[in-house]
Each structure stands twice: as structure tokens, then as C-alpha cells.
């Protein structure tokens with residue numbers, strides 16, 4: 053969702069024909085979201101409104117639809133035809149999630165029949181699909197060898213800026229009175245409310261080099277602003293991943309590795325679409341989860357009696373963000389201490405995270421549950437109290453999110469760590485012996 057450094061837009065200018073930018077609010081996705089205050093929808097809506105203004109100031113417009121993408125596209129292609137614009141090419145940014153893959157395949161079939169070129173472009177990741185594989189051509193499922201190969205495969209071309217805005221100005225934008233000045237569909241019309249008008253905080257779409265220089269030392273401490281907070285912008289493309297990588301390569305090796313994790317999970321979901329909803333290692337689907345609803349509720353509300361878990365869950369609910377170290381702690385606590393199916397946690401994160409990304413979220417959850425590729429071994433159970441000692445020993449983060457901490461109002465632990473740890477290991481071992489596959 054940006055006009056600059058956008059490879060999809062750049063690809064659309066190659067034919068030399070004028071370009072019309074378009075965006076579909078996809079009902080197949082939106083109708084499944086049950087929270088009218090969903091932060092992501094407000095974010096997208098706000099950004100789309102801004103982009104429409106940007107494009108109008110350049111003499112063009114942004115065509116916006118709300119519905120089933122295939123129906124919308126059929127309507128648009130016909131409408132454009134009747135006012136004298138023959139659509140010859142449609143360019144989309146490639147998306148690796150299972151639903152998007154299927155949607156784009158269906159669209160492609162329809163466009164082929166209409167003699168329209170439908171082309172996906174890699175814009176949202178640095179290296180995709182089969183660009184980083186083992187020597188036998190199979191996808192990697194372990195991160196370290198993947199990242200070594202990723203670094204070897206990387207060329208300057210992969211992170212060079214794409215001069216999309218300049219090229220757009222050169223070829224020009226489609227403009228016609230029948231197309232201009234259509235309003236953006238209202239959030240209310242789509243069943244949502246605006247959560248950004250009330251002064252909600254949004255991190256800036258850039259990170260200071262000073263943060264990246266200290267990233268390796270500070271990234272694990274949730275009370276410090278030691279990470280980039282770019283996740284929402286990378287998720288929605290309000291900054292370019294190539295721009296981020298250029299900065300990473302010149303400032304921080306460790307931070308660059310995090311960007312490689314992002315590519316890794318996108319590649320995993322592309323090659324193993326089942327991992328978005330089922331355990332990457334099928335044996336883990338046999339774990340007899342306890343799934344206690346009351347304990348799940350305590351976890352969601354940040355009332356487990358474990359301060360690092362509770363602070364994280366409250367940060368999530370109040371801001372739509374949670375620090376990475378704390379995500380690992382709360383996820384491990386849910387799967388191992390409470391023996392609640394990782395999918396319950398994954399769905400809860402999906403509803404509340406502004407940076408929700410199917411590939412990274414399922415990857416992160418399965419890492420914590422032990423069921424994913426390159427996951428934490430099942431017998432390693434984070435101790436939430438030692439994590440607190442290590443990463444927030446002065447309780448700055450905890451006190452920020454739990455004002456009643458230390459008073460009688462703060463709940464007692466809902467499970468005992470030592471007992472829960474043994475129970476988790478035994479439960480996992482009972483279905484995974486002798487060799488988890």
C-alpha cells in the first residue's frame with residue numbers, strides 16, 4: 053500500500069500504457085472477522101483513503117471495490133470497456149497465503165479467457181518460493197541453513213529500489229470522469245468502526261539507525277524501545293521490504309536476520325500450506341490438549357498471576373502490539389503450562405494483533421508449541437518467572453501494564469510452574485515417543 057519503491061506498480065508500467073490503480077476490500081476475508089473494532093481494517097481503510105488522495109493529486113484515481121474480488125473485477129473490466137478503456141494487463145503483488153493463492157489462481161483462469169494478462173510480482177519479500185532451496189531443490193524446513201543459503205543467494209538487484217513513482221509519472225494514470233470521485237466504501241457499511249480517530253498510537257514507518265545499532269543488545273527487553281516496530285508497515289507494505297533490508301545491511305546483522313525469518317515463514321506457508329492451520333509435524337496433532345475455557349479466559353484477560361504473561365496480554369489488548377520476547381513467553385505458557393491448543397492462541401493473536409501475518413503468526417505459535425519447523429523442543433518449557441527476572445527485572449514493563457501488580461487485587465498463579473512443566477513434558481512425551489516426526 054504505497055506508490056514508491058513498489059515492484060508491482062513498476063511492472064505495470066513496463067507496457068508503457070497508462071495505469072489505473074485499484075483496491076478490493078475482499079468480503080471473503082472481511083466477513084469472517086467478528087470484531088467490529090478490528091484495528092487492521094481501520095488501518096487499511098485509512099491508508100486506502102490517503103492513497104486515493106495521493107493518486108488524485110497526481111491526476112489519476114484509486115478504484116475501490118467492496119465484495120467478492122472475482123465479481124468486482126468482472127464488473128470493472130466490463131465498465132471500463134464501455135467507457136473506452138480496454139484492460140490489457142492486471143498486476144498484483146504476490147501473496148503466499150493459501151486463500152490468496154487459490155483466489156489468484158481463479159482470477160488468472162478467468163482473465164486468460166478474457167485475453168487479459170494477469171501477473172503476480174514479488175514485492176512483499178526479498179526471496180520467495182524456490183529462490184532459496186536445498187541442493188536437491190527441496191524447500192528448507194530449518195532456519196539456519198535456510199538463512200545461510202539466503203545470504204549466499206542475495207544479489208544487489210534483490211534489494212535495489214524500484215522507481216515506481218517515477219515510472220508511473222512517465223506512463224501516466226488513467227483518468228475519466230466516469231471513474232473519478234467515487235467515494236471510499238464506509239467502514240460502517242462494511243460492519244466495522246474506526247479505531248484510529250480516538251488518538252490511537254501508530255508507530256512511524258521508519259526506524260532510526262541508532263535503534264538498529266543497539267538492536268542486538270536491547271531487542272529482548274520489553275521495557276526498552278529497542279526494536280523497530282516496523283511489523284505493521286511491513287505487513288501492509290506501507291514501507292518497502294527492500295528499503296528495510298538496505299538499512300539492515302548497513303546497520304545491523306542481527307536485525308537483518310529477523311527480516312530473513314520473515315522470508316522463511318512466507319516460504320514455509322507457500323510450500324506447506326497446511327502449516328497455517330495444522331501442525332507442521334502431524335504427530336503433534338495427537339496431543340490431548342486440556343483446553344480449559346476458564347484458564348483460556350484468564351490468559352486472554354491477562355489474569356494468570358504470572359506478571360510477564362499478564363503484562364503482554366494486556367499490552368496486546370490495549371495496543372494491538374506485543375514485544376517479541378513476550379510473545380514467546382505467553383505462547384509457551386498457553387501451550388505448555390495450560391495445555392491449550394496453540395490454534396486457540398493463534399486465533400486470539402489474529403484477532404488482536406495489528407501486525408497479524410498468517411505465516412509469521414502460525415510460525416511463531418508452532419515454534420512455541422514445538423509442532424512447527426525448526427521449533428523449540430517440546431521438553432523446553434519457558435519459566436515465566438525466570439524470563440521476568442532476565443528481561444524485566446526492575447518490573448518497568450510489568451508495572452506499566454498491570455497497575456494493581458503487588459496489591460491484593462492481582463490474582464494468584466492459576467497453575468504451579470513446576471507441576472505444569474512436568475505435566476506438559478509427560479503429555480507431549482506420551483504421543484511423541486520415541487521420535488517426534
Ligand SMILES: Cc1cc2nc3c(=O)[nH]c(=O)nc-3n(C[C@H](O)[C@H](O)[C@H](O)COP(=O)(O)OP(=O)(O)OC[C@H]3O[C@@H](n4cnc5c(N)ncnc54)[C@H](O)[C@@H]3O)c2cc1C
Pocket residue numbers: 271279280281282283284286287310311313314317374375376377379380383401405407408409410412413414416417420
Ligand atoms: C507467537 C508469535 C506470534 C507472532 N506473530 C507475528 C505476526 O502475526 N506478525 C508478525 O509480523 N510477526 C509475528 N511474530 C514475530 C515477531 O514477534 C514480530 O515480528 C515482532 O515482535 C514485531 O516487532 P518489531 O517490528 O519491533 O520487530 P523487529 O525486532 O524490529 O524485527 C524487524 C522485522 O522483522 C520481522 N520479524 C522479526 N521477528 C520475526 C519472527 N520471529 N518471525 C517473522 N518475522 C519476524 C518483522 O517483520 C519485524 O517487523 C510472532 C512471534 C511469535 C513468537
